Amino acid sequence: MYVKPRSPQLNGKVERSHRSDQEEFCQLLTFKDDVDLLKKLAAWEQFYNLDRPHGAHGGKSPYEALKLLLEHNQTVSVG
Numbered sequence: 001m002y003v004k005p006r007s008p009q010l011n012g013k014v015e016r017s018h019r020s021d022q023e024e025f026c027q028l029l030t031f032k033d034d035v036d037l038l039k040k041l042a043a044w045e046q047f048y049n050l051d052r053p054h055g056a057h058g059g060k061s062p063y064e065a066l067k068l069l070l071e072h073n074q075t076v077s078v079g
Helices: 008-024 034-051 062-078
Strands: none
Touching: 034 062
């Protein structure tokens, strides 16, 4: 399915992610070459998903939120 660019009402989560990338990564970025850029992008992705607090997850990182969800589901299915 095709979604028009800059259509947050249709694709809000992706648009919000793009905004965070632009504000927190792209504007602050300097790099020497493609290899340096890829290295910095990998570090950003790790930080964004494992360490950066997200308001949508109550201040937890996506990793922390997923871990809690999986632990909860495991407890519910076992107990």
